[in-house]
Amino acid sequence: MISTPLTEICGVRVPVVQGGMQWVGKPELVAAVSNAGGLGIITALTQPNPDALRVAIRETRKSTDKPFGVNITLLPSINPPDYEGYARAAVEEGVKIFETAGNSPGKLIKYFKSEGCIVIHKCTTIRHAKSAERLGVDILSIDGFECAGHPGEDDIGGVVLLARAAQELKIPYIASGGFADGRGLVSALALGAAGVNMGTRFMCTVESPIHQNIKEKIVASTEQDTVHIFRTLRNTARVFKNSVSEQVVALERRPGGAKFEDLRELVSGARGRVVYENGDPEYGIWSAGISVGLIRDIPSCQELVARIEKEAEEVIAGMSRSVKVSSKL
Ligand code: NAD
Numbered sequence: 655m656i657s658t659p660l661t662e663i664c665g666v667r668v669p670v671v672q673g674g675m676q677w678v679g680k681p682e683l684v685a686a687v688s689n690a691g692g693l694g695i696i697t698a699l700t701q702p703n704p705d706a707l708r709v710a711i712r713e714t715r716k717s718t719d720k721p722f723g724v725n726i727t728l729l730p731s732i733n734p735p736d737y738e739g740y741a742r743a744a745v746e747e748g749v750k751i752f753e754t755a756g757n758s759p760g761k762l763i764k765y766f767k768s769e770g771c772i773v774i775h776k777c778t779t780i781r782h783a784k785s786a787e788r789l790g791v792d793i794l795s796i797d798g799f800e801c802a803g804h805p806g807e808d809d810i811g812g813v814v815l816l817a818r819a820a821q822e823l824k825i826p827y828i829a830s831g832g833f834a835d836g837r838g839l840v841s842a843l844a845l846g847a848a849g850v851n852m853g854t855r856f857m858c859t860v861e862s863p864i865h866q867n868i869k870e871k872i873v874a875s876t877e878q879d880t881v882h883i884f885r886t887l888r889n890t891a892r893v894f895k896n897s898v899s900e901q902v903v904a905l906e907r908r909p910g911g912a913k914f915e916d917l918r919e920l921v922s923g924a925r926g927r928v929v930y931e932n933g934d935p936e937y938g939i940w941s942a943g944i945s946v947g948l949i950r951d952i953p954s955c956q957e958l959v960a961r962i963e964k965e966a967e968e969v970i971a972g973m974s975r976s977v978k979v980s981s982k983l
Contacts, residue, residue, distance in 0.1 A: 836965025
């Protein structure tokens with residue numbers, strides 16, 4: 655067993671968090687991750703309104719008695735969500751762990767802390783991490799350039815970002831972006847993290863509520879198969895490379911660039927959602943991290959989390975056998 659401040663604070667067995675994923679963080683996946691010993695996270699905005707989030711929370715509780723959390727991500731949206739309504743609904747339903755992410759999270763973080771909840775805040779720069787630390791979050795989730803979705807605008811890979819976190823942060827942090835296996839977990843621990851956050855890896859599990867074709871597409875992909883969109887709008891997102899994301903990039907690169915209005919039809923989340931429902935990877939934009947290159951199968955969450963735990967323990971034991979450390983005393 656690998657015990658860390660993450661496992662202690664959140665009451666989970668394995669230091670692995672299933673991060674928020676739009677259209678994917680639904681009860682069946684969340685309960686499976688939590689039952690496997692990790693921390694499952696419901697994505698609030700995947701539910702159409704706060705009442706639907708209440709139903710999703712109750713549904714998750716029917717399938718697990720283990721801890722799970724709720725993600726609320728604050729980013730530009732075509733239809734501005736009722737963030738406060740989602741937050742209140744989750745707190746009233748008794749959720750004790752929140753993952754926040756995105757811009758200006760101060761008000762939400764203060765609310766969750768005033769309700770005695772644990773907050774894991776995801777950020778992509780040390781500057782934002784330190785400001786969240788001052789706001790009183792419990793754990794930071796340090797999201798490197800490798801991640802799916804929104805990596806920020808600074809393009810710092812996980813190795814340096816996590817080492818910087820070790821230098822600067824006082825509270826525990828977990829590593830996010832590019833993690834998919836036990837070796838990755840050990841590397842995160844070596845960089846001072848208390849665990850890992852995985853999104854793309856959990857998309858490709860038996861219980862993940864997306865079409866089998868998309869899971870198979872992930873298995874067949876390499877680390878070359880993602881691309882950044884919205885770079886020119888300063889809302890960069892790493893998504894799967896397909897005809898739609900390549901069209902978006904081409905529009906952004908044309909002379910004079912593109913406004914969001916020029917891209918809206920191509921990038922809408924409603925269209926991306928259909929990808930997961932009908933299994934056509936070319937239908938719209940869908941998020942994926944560079945870790946697609948590491949994913950070779952579609953295990954159950956139980957198999958995956960157990961494998962990561964075993965592999966991490968073997969890597970740690972193997973290192974102490976193969977790396978000789980001599981003392982000059
Ligand atoms: P959406 O249909 O509202 O927007 C699609 C994409 O366009 C998103 O990446 C969004 O950030 C971006 N966008 C929207 N308006 C924009 C603008 N004016 N300028 C620049 N970019 C703009 O998105 P959705 O799929 O319905 O998701 C709802 C919200 O959840 C979005 O803000 C999205 O970024 C966010 N999100 C959450 C997660 C998560 O893990 N919880 C993951 C991905 C995205």
